[in-house]
Amino acid sequence: xxxxxxxxxxxxxxxxCLLFATATTASAAPPLRVGMELSYxxxxxxxxxxxxxxxxxxxxxxLGRQLDREVVIENIAFDGLIPAxxxxxxxxxxxxxxxxxxxxxxxAFSDPYLKTGLALLVGKESPVKSAADLDAPGRTIAVKKxxxxxxxxxxxxxxxxxxxxxxxxxxxxEVAQGKADAFIYDSLSVYQNQKRxxxxxxxxxxxxxxxTWAVGLRPGDTQLREQINDFLKQFRSxxxxxxxxxxxxxxxxxxxxxxxxxxYF
Amino acid sequence: xxxxxxxxxxxxxxxxxxxxxxxxxxxxxxxxLVGPSGGGKSTLLRILAGLDVPVAGSVAFDGEQLPRDEPAxxxxxxxxxxxxxxxxxxxxxxxxxxxxxPLIHVHGLSQSExxxxxxxxxxxxxxxDHAHKRPAELSGGQKQRIAILRALVVQPxxxxxxxxxxxxxxEMTAEVLEMIGELKELGTQFVLVxxxxxxxxxxxxxxxxxxxxxxxxxGPPAEIIDRSDVPRVRSFFARILS
Amino acid sequence: xxxWLAHTIVVILFAALIALAFSRVDYAWNWAGVxxxxxxxxxxxGVTVALSxxxxxxxxxxxxxxxxxxxxKNVMLEAVGRVYVELIxxxxxxxxxxxxxxxxxxxxxxxxxxxxxxxxxxxxSGAYMAEIFRGGLAAIPQTQRDxxxxxxxxxxxxxxxxxxxxxxxxxxxxxxxxxxxxxxDSSLLSVIAVSEFTLAAQEVNSFTYSTLExxxxxxxxxxxxxxxxxxxSRLLERRYRYEM
Numbered sequence: 241x242x243x244x245x246x247x248x249x250x251x252x253x254x255x256x257c258l259l260f261a262t263a264t265t266a267s268a269a270p271p272l273r274v275g276m277e278l279s280y281x282x283x284x285x286x287x288x289x290x291x292x293x294x295x296x297x298x299x300x301x302x303l304g305r306q307l308d309r310e311v312v313i314e315n316i317a318f319d320g321l322i323p324a325x326x327x328x329x330x331x332x333x334x335x336x337x338x339x340x341x342x343x344x345x346x347x348a349f350s351d352p353y354l355k356t357g358l359a360l361l362v363g364k365e366s367p368v369k370s371a372a373d374l375d376a377p378g379r380t381i382a383v384k385k386x387x388x389x390x391x392x393x394x395x396x397x398x399x400x401x402x403x404x405x406x407x408x409x410x411x412x413x414e415v416a417q418g419k420a421d422a423f424i425y426d427s428l429s430v431y432q433n434q435k436r437x438x439x440x441x442x443x444x445x446x447x448x449x450x451x452t453w454a455v456g457l458r459p460g461d462t463q464l465r466e467q468i469n470d471f472l473k474q475f476r477s478x479x480x481x482x483x484x485x486x487x488x489x490x491x492x493x494x495x496x497x498x499x500x501x502x503x504y505f
Numbered sequence: 506x507x508x509x510x511x512x513x514x515x516x517x518x519x520x521x522x523x524x525x526x527x528x529x530x531x532x533x534x535x536x537x538l539v540g541p542s543g544g545g546k547s548t549l550l551r552i553l554a555g556l557d558v559p560v561a562g563s564v565a566f567d568g569e570q571l572p573r574d575e576p577a578x579x580x581x582x583x584x585x586x587x588x589x590x591x592x593x594x595x596x597x598x599x600x601x602x603x604x605x606x607p608l609i610h611v612h613g614l615s616q617s618e619x620x621x622x623x624x625x626x627x628x629x630x631x632x633x634d635h636a637h638k639r640p641a642e643l644s645g646g647q648k649q650r651i652a653i654l655r656a657l658v659v660q661p662x663x664x665x666x667x668x669x670x671x672x673x674x675x676e677m678t679a680e681v682l683e684m685i686g687e688l689k690e691l692g693t694q695f696v697l698v699x700x701x702x703x704x705x706x707x708x709x710x711x712x713x714x715x716x717x718x719x720x721x722x723x724g725p726p727a728e729i730i731d732r733s734d735v736p737r738v739r740s741f742f743a744r745i746l747s
Numbered sequence: 748x749x750x751w752l753a754h755t756i757v758v759i760l761f762a763a764l765i766a767l768a769f770s771r772v773d774y775a776w777n778w779a780g781v782x783x784x785x786x787x788x789x790x791x792x793g794v795t796v797a798l799s800x801x802x803x804x805x806x807x808x809x810x811x812x813x814x815x816x817x818x819x820k821n822v823m824l825e826a827v828g829r830v831y832v833e834l835i836x837x838x839x840x841x842x843x844x845x846x847x848x849x850x851x852x853x854x855x856x857x858x859x860x861x862x863x864x865x866x867x868x869x870x871x872s873g874a875y876m877a878e879i880f881r882g883g884l885a886a887i888p889q890t891q892r893d894x895x896x897x898x899x900x901x902x903x904x905x906x907x908x909x910x911x912x913x914x915x916x917x918x919x920x921x922x923x924x925x926x927x928x929x930x931x932d933s934s935l936l937s938v939i940a941v942s943e944f945t946l947a948a949q950e951v952n953s954f955t956y957s958t959l960e961x962x963x964x965x966x967x968x969x970x971x972x973x974x975x976x977x978x979x980s981r982l983l984e985r986r987y988r989y990e991m
Contacts, residue, residue: 319949323958327772346956382940386953394954403940404950410849410938417853419860556896583899592890596989597912607898610908639989655898 271310274300275330277318279408280429282488283336295484296334299353302480303334306471319386322347325456332464333456336426338388340451348461349454350468353481357447358389359427361412364440366421371448374422375399382411382420388451389424408433416440426451427501431492445501506566506663506694507532508553513562515548515718522548523559524718533710535689537726538698540715541741546698547667549715553696554665555581566663583611586656587665591672593652594640600651601627601636607659623658630654630684646677650684663694670701682708702746706730714738769959780955781964784947791947792968798865798943799930799972805869806929807922810876817881828877835874840935843867848939864936872929879925883918884910916987923980927973934969944968 276284276296283295292313304311314330321333325347338356339349362368374381374393379400383390384407393402403420405411408429414420416437423430427445434443455468475481485493508530515523523545530536538546551557553564555571555578564571572578594603601623608619627633630650640648649669656664666685670678682704685697689708699705705712705726712729714722722729722738730746733739816828835843847867848860857863887910895905937946945965952961 319953322956323952326956342954343956385949390950390953394950404942404946405940406938410845410940413849414940417849419858554897556893579896579899579901582897587894587897589890589893589897592888593894595891595894595909595913597916597987606908607900610904611899641989659898 269307269309271312272300272304272307272332273312273314273330274303275314275316275321275324275333276300276335277321278313278315280336281432295488296336298484298487299475299480300334302475303468303471306474307467318384322456325458328458331457331461332468335456336453337456338451339454340388340391342391343456348457348459348465350457350465351472352452352454353472353476354453355450356426356428356453357450358392358424359430359447360444361415361423361425361430361433362442362444363415363418363421364442365418368421368444370444371397371424379422380420382414382423384408384411384425387425388449389426392449393424412437412441427496428489428492431495445496445499447501506530506534506536507568508536508696509563509565509568511563513549513552513564514560515545515552515557516560522718523552523562526562526715526719528713528720528723530711530713530723534692534694535708535710536696537705537709537712538696538715539700539702539705539712539729540721544716545718546715550665550667550696550698554585554587555579556587583659584662585665586653586659586661586663588649588652588656588667588669590668594648594655596640599637599639600632600643600647603640603651604636604655604658607655612659623654626654626658630687644677645673646680649673649677649681653681653684653688657688657693663696664688666695666697666699668698668700670699700745702730702742714741716741776960777955777957778960781951781957781960784951784954787947787951788944788964788968791942791944794942795930795933795944795968796972798861798868798933798936798941801865802868802872802929802933803926805865806872806876806925809869809873810880813873813877814880814884817877818884832874832877835871836878840867840871840932841938843871844935844939860939860941864939864941868929868933868936871932872925875925875928876922879918879921880914882921883914886917887913916984916989919980919984919987923976927976930972930976931969 276292278284278286278292278294281294284292284297285294287293292315297313300311300313314324316324316330318335321330321335321337322343324330325333333347336354337343339352343349358371360368360371360374368374368379373379375397377399379397380403381393381397381400382403382405383393385404390404393400400421403411403414405414408425411420411423411425412433415423417440422444423433425433427447430443431445434441455472457465457468508528510526510528513523513526514521526545526549538549540546548557552559552571553566558573558578572581594600595606598606604623604627605616605619608614608622609616614622624633627636632647632650632654635643635647635651640651643651653664653666653669669685670681673681678701682701685695686704686708688695697705697709707726709726711724712726713720714729714733714735716737722733722735729738730742733742813828813831816824817832819825819828844864844867848863852858852863891909891913892905895909900908933943934945936943937949940946948961948965952958955961
C-alpha cells in the first residue's frame with residue numbers, strides 16, 4: 241500500500257521533471273548544426289588541439305551570434321554533406337560549396353558569399369597548359385569525388401581518363417608522382433598545394449571557370465535562408481570578410497593580387 | 506622369419522629412446538613385443554616397419570638388411586604391411602576404396618584385378634557387407650579389421666601391428682585378436698606390439714620385453730610372462746596381471 | 748517446415764522491416780536519376796567481378812605457398828612465411844593499399860593501378876588463406892601420413908590421394924568465407940581510384956544526390972556475387988562430408 245503510492249509519486253515526479261525540461265528547452269532556440277568537411281585549410285580545418293577552425297568556422301560562429309543560437313560544427317565528408325542536410329542531420333552547409341545548377345535541384349542556396357574558380361595543379365612533366373589541353377585521349381585528370389572539378393571533368397573533358405579520388409591529398413599525390421596530368425580544384429588550394437610540392441608541380445591559377453560559394457539549405461527552410469542572407473549582407477558591410485581574409489589568407493591575397501587574379505570576397 | 510638386430514640406437518632431439526638394443530630371434534611366425542609405455546617398443550616397431558631410420562645399428566630380416574635411404578625404404582615398405590592403433594583408414598574413402606588404393610596406386614593392379622583380389626578376404630572375415638561404408642560408419646573393431654586387410658591384400662612378407670586393439674573395447678578387441686589368430690593359422694608372419702598378455706601367451710612364438718630402450722628379456726611366451734628371472738620384468742607382469 | 752520456406756519467410760519479414768524504416772524517413776526517392784547511370788553501374792560491376800576473380804586465384808596460390816613456408820623445417824623459410832602473415836594480418840587493408848600503390852609500386856615502377864590493386868588484395872587475402880590451409884593440414888592426424896607412407900605411397904601420391912582430399916574438405920567453409928570477404932574488400936580499391944562497383948555508386952551519388960538509390964543497388968550487386976558463392980560452398984560441404 242505504502243509501496244504503491246511511493247512508486248506512483250516517484251513516477252509522477254519523473255514525468256513532471258521531463259515535461260519541465262522539454263518545456264524549458266523548447267523555449268530556447270535549438271542549436272544551429274552546421275555541416276562541413278574539416279580537411280580544407282584555411283576554410284575548414286582543425287587546430288593542433290583538434291578543434292574546428294578556419295574561415296567557414298568563424299563565419300558560422302558569427303552567424304550563430306547574430307541568430308542567438310549555439311553553433312555545432314558537424315565534420316562530414318564532402319560528398320556526404322547534401323545527404324546529411326536532406327535527412328535532417330544538419331541545418332545548413334558552410335563548406336566552401338559551389339552553388340551549381342545540379343545541386344540547386346536538390347537543395348537551396350543562400351546568396352553567394354565568395355567568388356572563386358576552377359584551376360589546375362599540373363605535373364612538372366606534363367605538357368598541359370590549360371583546361372582545354374586536358375580534353376585529349378592520352379591525358380589523365382585527377383579530381384576529388386563530388387566536387388565541381390569532378391562534375392566539370394566528367395561532363396566537359398570526356399576524352400581524358402578520369403581518376404576519382406576520395407581525398408585532396410591523394411589527388412595531389414597522383415599529380416606529384418606523374419600518374420595524372422592535372423588536378424582540377426579551386427584556385428586557392430591549387431596555389432597552396434603547388435607551394436608544398438614545388439619541385440613536382442606547377443599551377444595554372446587563372447580560373448577557367450568561375451564559381452561562387454554559398455550556404456546550403458533545405459528547400460523548405462525559407463526563414464533560415466532569409467536570416468542567413470541578412471547576416472551575409474551585414475557581415476560584408478561590417479568588413480567581416482576583409483578581416484577573415486587578413487587573418488587566414490594574407491599570403492594568398494598578396495600572391496593573387498600580384499598575378500592579377502581576382503581574390504575572393 | 507629370422508630377425509637379427511644389433512646395437513640399435515634411436516634418438517629424438519636430445520632424448521635417446523633406443524639405447525643399443527639387440528635381439529636375435531629363432532625362425533618365428535609371431536613375435537610379440539611387450540613392455541612399459543615409453544620403453545621403446547613402438548619406436549622399435551616403426552624402425553622394423555621401415556618408417557623411421559635409426560641413428561645407428563643394423564636390422565636384418567631373414568638375412569636381408571634394412572636399407573637406410575628413403576627410396577629403398579619405400580620399396581621395402583611396399584613389401585610389408587603396417588597397422589597402427591587408430592586412424593589407419595583414409596576417412597574420405599569407403600572401406601573398399603581403402604583396400605583398393607595400395608593395390609592400384611602402388612602395386613599397379615587394374616581396377617578389376619584389385620577388386621577380384623579383395624573379394625575373398627572380405628568375405629572370409631565377414632566384412633563384405635561393410636565394404637561400401639565410410640570409416641565413420643564402421644565400428645572400431647571393423648575399422649581395425651579393414652586396416653589389417655588393407656595391409657594383407659598386397660601380399661606382404663610380414664605384418665607389423667602397433668597396439669591394434671588398445672583403442673578398442675573388450676568385445677571389439679576380441680574380434681580383432683581373433684582375426685590375427687586366424688591369420689597366424691593361415692601362415693602370416695607378424696611382429697605385434699600389445700598389452701593383451703592373454704593373446705601374447707596363446708599366439709606368440711617368442712616374446713621380447715622392451716624397456717629403457719633395450720631388450721630386457723626374450724624367449725617363449727610362458728617363460729617371459731610367467732617365469733622371468735629378470736626382476737624388472739617379473740614386477741611388470743606381476744602388476745599388470747594381478 | 749522446409750528450409751527454403753523458412754528462409755523465404757525470414758527474408759520477407761526482414762524486407763518488411765526495412766520498408767517500414769524507409770517509410771518513416773521523409774525521403775524523396777529519385778530512382779529515375781540513378782537509372783540514367785545504369786551503364787556506369789554495370790561497368791563498375793564488371794570491374795569488380797574481374798578484380799575479385801583475379802584476386803581469388805592469386806590469393807589461393809599465395810596462400811598455398813605461404814602455408815608451405817610456414818610448415819617448413821628450414822628456419823629462414825618459416826621466418827619469411829611468419830613475418831609475411833603477421834605483417835599483413837596486423838595492418839588494415841586500406842593502409843596496405845595506400846602504401847602499396849603510392850610508395851612501393853611507384854618505387855618499383857609498377858604504374859597500373861588495377862594490377863597493383865589485385866596484387867595488394869591477393870597478398871592481403873593470401874595471408875588469411877595461409878593460416879586456413881595451415882590449420883587444415885594440422886588437423887589431419889599424423890597417422891594418416893604414416894599410413895600413407897606405410898602403404899608405400901610416394902610423397903606426391905600421399906599428398907594427392909590422402910592429404911589434400913581431406914584438407915580441402917576441412918578448409919572448404921573457411922575458404923568460402925574468405926572468398927566472400929575478398930569480394931567485399933575489393934570495394935576498398937576505390938581509394939586508389941580503381942573504377943570498380945563501389946566507386947561507381949559513390950560517383951552516381953555525388954552527381955544525383957540520391958544516396959539510397961545509389962547504394963541499394965550496390966548492396967544488391969554484392970549479394971548477387973556472394974550469395975551464390977555461399978550456396979555453392981554449402982552444397983560442396985554437404986556432398987563431400989565425412990566424419991573423421
